[in-house]
Amino acid sequence: MSEKTPVGEVRPSQLLWTYGPGALIDLPNLSVVTSGIDRWERDRCQPIHEARLLNAVRQVLGDQVESLRMPPFSKSELADVWSAEANIGVPVRPFPRWLRCVKCGLLSPYDLGLFGLKENRYRPELTKFVHKGCTGSKGSDKAKDADAVPARFLLACRGGHLDDFPWHYFVHGGPSECKGTLRFFESGASLQTENLWVKCDTCSASRSMAHAFGQAGRENLPGCRGRHPHLDWFDHDCTEAPRAVLLGATNSWFPMTLSALAIPQQNGSPLQQIITDYWEDFADTEDLSELKGTIKALKKRGEAQGIEKYEVETVWVAIQHHRDGTDQVVEQADIKGPEWEVLSSPNPPTDYPHFMSTPTDVPEGFKDRISRVLLLERLREVNALIGFTRVESPDESIGQEHSSMAPLSRSNPEWVPACEVHGEGIFIQFNESALKEWEGKKAVAGIDQILLGGHRGWRNARHLSPDGDYPGIRYAMLHTLAHILIRELALECGYNAASIRERVYADMIDDMPQAGILIYTAAADSDGTLGGLVELGKPENLGRLLRQALERAKVCSSDPLCSEHDPAKDRTLHAAACHACSFVAETSCERGNRYLDRSLLIPTFEHAEAGFFKGF
Structure with missing residues (x-):
């Protein structure tokens, strides 16, 4: 592929959340991997200034990080396809290297010359590889170019590595002198792995793709080569066992990000x-x-x-x-601490147009539990990508061990991709004395031990310190409330449910304990600034929505299985919570739908005495 062949388009924000460095982009006719940031055109990446977030990034990646920068993008969609403006973007390379002819089933790397690139400058998404001179599956005398599509099997490991599927090794049952051409074919009506086969033309060796997964896969696949295709680089000390994954699988790339609200001094x-x-x-x-x-x-x-x-x-x-x-003093790695100071301040400062707030009354019936409600007419959030993982999602907090985090560049990065979004939100601060009284209940302590048991099992299964980074029962309650309120707000505010996010403030600091939730919209376009969320934060609306959310949470359609769920038995990080009652979109939750239990809010079938809003 030439150095400047456009192959498609994605939104700049998608280069942080979906298609960042190391991620696969499955285009209609091609599959490509986004290159590391050391190959991006830095001068085209506009800097974003957010000192607190930059300081937090340096805590993880090192002091050499100089700036946060937006991914490059073209300001005009009508530029001539041969102009320099049309070539603005991020570099990608074809991956996997192995392609399959749709007519004859030929399986071969594109760099062997059997496949050629058919470029389409005016419709980049139609650029594709073709099998030159294909004679069809029956060897017809009439040769004709046939489309070639990416081979849809890859190898990935928990160390963040990604590699081509070892087709020759797999077919021949290990290292072999045979270098014959391979064919990929189907033997049944369905596309189950048992019906997908690979065969060698020279020695007639064949094997079903069912042998690439599960226990059979562990026996039939080689060790991990430590490949980083986005960096064109190999680690030579990877000890993780690779596993076969499908092209387009969601577990092939998980972003690791840090975010901060732009708050005034x-x-x-x-x-x-x-x-x-x-x-x-x-x-x-x-x-x-x-x-x-x-x-x-x-x-x-x-x-x-x-x-x-x-x-x-x-x-x-x-x-x-x-x-x-x-x-200015930006010494603290704690991102949420300064935000809590501003949000909980009696008279928060204003910084137009990035931060504008208005206090409002607490809804009737909740004044003994909620001490303050703050409407944020304008807010700005900055997100930074610091790395990614494969196979398993990142640990629940950045402050943990992140040895499996794959790098964004070959050397220590001097900048990281970032984006800023504008929106609105509702901040709810809770009564500290009511929370302490609730935390002292015996029933609450019992659920705390249940969640802690699941936490220890989950971390033991990943060879982490069993007691580290447990957020506490206060966090679990506030987190669950944020989730059920997000689900309720999404029904009325007019925003896409996935564009509503949360920030939970529950750190137990001796001199200033935190107890609050911020529910806000933060979209890369104007969708996050329409005013619909702030309107629902007014006391007459918020009170109604809180009652509706708590009422829905009393009974789940998956009960009694949901309310009786014990996280210690299956090493999960949630108790009475599921997709039917409490889970939200991955983009909305700051902890990946972990540490949730609706019995901490209201009585359930299993626990009737631990609800913070019991008898509301």
Whole structure:
């Protein structure tokens, strides 16, 4: 494939959540893998300024990380297909290398020359490989090019490696001197693996694909070669057992991300906040004349509103303070701590247009449990991709061991892909004294032990410290409430359910214990700023929705199996919770639908005394 052959389009945000470095993109006629960020055009990646998130990324990847940057994208969809603008994007390469002819079943790597690339500049998604001079399955004398599609079997391991399926090794039952051409064919009406076969033309050896999975797969497949196709690089010390996966399987790539809300400085001046928000514009100013031009450009764009109130000399002094670091301290790796300080503040600061809030009344009937409700008319969230895993999803928190995290580049990255989204939300703060009284109940302590048993079993199965990173019973209750409220809000607010997200604040810090949930929309387009969610946060609406959500949670359509579920028996991380009552989309949950139990909210068939909202 030539260096600049367009093969399709994806949205910039998908390069963080779905098709990031190392992920496979299954196009209509091709399958490609996104290359590592060391091959991206850095100059086309616009920087995003968020000091707290950058500091958190450095805690994981190292101090060499200089910036967060958006993936490159073309600003015009009408550019000439042969222009430089049409070539803006991220580099990809065909993967898997093995292709299959749809007519004769020939199975071969594309770089052996049996398959050729048929490019379509005007319809990039139609670019494909063809088997040149195919004579068909019966060896017809009339040769004709036939379509070639990717072989849909791969090898992956928990160490983050991905490799071509070892077709020759598999067919011949191990290393073999035979290098004959292979054919892939079907022997039955269904496409079950038992009916899919590979055969060697030279020695007639054949084997069913059913032998590539399960216990048979562990016996018939070679060890992991430690391949990173997105980096064109091999690790030579991988000890994980590879397993066969299908092209397009969801477990072939799981992103590992960090996110932070752009919050205003709690004690900073409005001018300091403006300098912080638009530092990318002010960073290169060297004197007052350049500063005047920068301010004029910002005003022309309608940005940095409020800076016109200050003299140019005052703005220059503020820039110098920011450059020297005397007006900012970003030392803490805790991302949620500063957010909690701002959200729980009696009078939260405002930073237009990134953060605007309005306190509202607590719904009637909940004032003994909820102490405060804050409506966030505007908020900004920044997400950064720091790595990915394969086969198994990431551990439930970034602060854990992440030895299996695959890298984004060959060397330590100097920047990481990021995106910013704007939205709105509802913040609910809970009564601390009511929570402590609830946590002291014997029934609550019993459920705490049940969840802890599942937590220990889950971590033991993954060879992790059994007692590490347990979030606590308070987190489980708040997390479950956030889920059932998201499900209820999605029915009325007008947003896609997958675009509503949560942030749970439940850290037990001695001097400032946290107890709150933030439910917000954060979409890459204007969908997250329509006002529908804030409207439902008003007391007359929020009270009704809370009652409806709790009422629905009393009985699940999967009861009694759901309410009787014991996480210790199957080493899971949830108790009375399932897809019918409490689970939400993966994009909505910050913990992958873990640490959930609706019996912590209301009485269920199995536990009648542990509900925080019992008798509401």
